Amino acid sequence: MPDWPAWLTVLLLATNLLSLVALFFVTRRMLKLRRQKKRAFTFSEYPVRKVKLEEVAPCFEMTRYGPSPDSEVRFIGGEGVVASLSDRESWVMAALSKNVKRVFEFGTCSGKTAHVFAQNAAPDSEIFTLTLHPDDLAATEFGLGDDKEHRDIAVAESSFETFYYNGQASEKHIRQIFSDSKSYDEESLRGSVDLIFVDGAHTRSYVESDTRKALNMLTDDGVILWHDYKPDAPDVFAFLNELSKTLPLMHIADTDLVMYRRVKES
Numbered sequence: 001m002p003d004w005p006a007w008l009t010v011l012l013l014a015t016n017l018l019s020l021v022a023l024f025f026v027t028r029r030m031l032k033l034r035r036q037k038k039r040a041f042t043f044s045e046y047p048v049r050k051v052k053l054e055e056v057a058p059c060f061e062m063t064r065y066g067p068s069p070d071s072e073v074r075f076i077g078g079e080g081v082v083a084s085l086s087d088r089e090s091w092v093m094a095a096l097s098k099n100v101k102r103v104f105e106f107g108t109c110s111g112k113t114a115h116v117f118a119q120n121a122a123p124d125s126e127i128f129t130l131t132l133h134p135d136d137l138a139a140t141e142f143g144l145g146d147d148k149e150h151r152d153i154a155v156a157e158s159s160f161e162t163f164y165y166n167g168q169a170s171e172k173h174i175r176q177i178f179s180d181s182k183s184y185d186e187e188s189l190r191g192s193v194d195l196i197f198v199d200g201a202h203t204r205s206y207v208e209s210d211t212r213k214a215l216n217m218l219t220d221d222g223v224i225l226w227h228d229y230k231p232d233a234p235d236v237f238a239f240l241n242e243l244s245k246t247l248p249l250m251h252i253a254d255t256d257l258v259m260y261r262r263v264k265e266s
């Protein structure tokens, strides 16, 4: 039998090793896609209690003709808007902000929602909206366990330095804050914000930190809303499922919004 040349052994070992590495990455990718697909098409109930609009606020009471005129809002559709809310979500948020004095939004993006808040809130309202400046991306402090896909999305969406409301009447109500949300000190707004929208980085450590700050800023009877309660945003989904064990959260039907209304202690 002829001698087995050493180079052939090395070549075989190298190709086997490369095949194993490729198999590892392909399997990992396939498992991830399968997990995402399963989550996206789940028919089981989500853990946060789902509620109809009528339960969300009295302005959504149904009449025989449809929603009450109390739910009428000033509104712009989401067509062509980056990271937009659905039209139903915008309507709900706008109706909840009617006549409210102070709103705080984590995550401005295009600024369309900040504009809609300002168009519906009280005439002397202040709308605080916080976002990461595109020149400040290095300021982020992602945690080790943060979902990689949503880390990348948070960075990609931090591309705005001018906003939808610029040059509009709404602008005089809007207080734009450029900051990484973990570095933002909310102390000056403690207990003074009526409506808070948590829609910044959709990773575990950020949604947890933003929620802690939101609870500090909230008035005694204020409302917090979170966006992207869905299995495709796994860190937000898991965090809100856990939070619902200690706070009475509601998942608003046919939206990705979760709401908490603080009840004044008597």
Ligand SMILES: C[S@@+](CC[C@H](N)C(=O)[O-])C[C@H]1O[C@@H](n2cnc3c(N)ncnc32)[C@H](O)[C@@H]1O
Binding pocket: 082, 083, 084, 085, 105, 106, 107, 108, 109, 110, 111, 112, 113, 130, 131, 132, 140, 141, 154, 155, 157, 158, 159, 179, 180, 181, 182, 199, 200, 201, 206
């Ligand atoms: C989903 S978009 C917000 C959409 C917006 N609320 C709306 O309704 O149009 C997420 C926003 O969070 C901001 N963001 C991401 N990471 C952040 C961070 N670490 N600190 C502050 N803002 C952040 C992004 O710049 C982006 O503007």
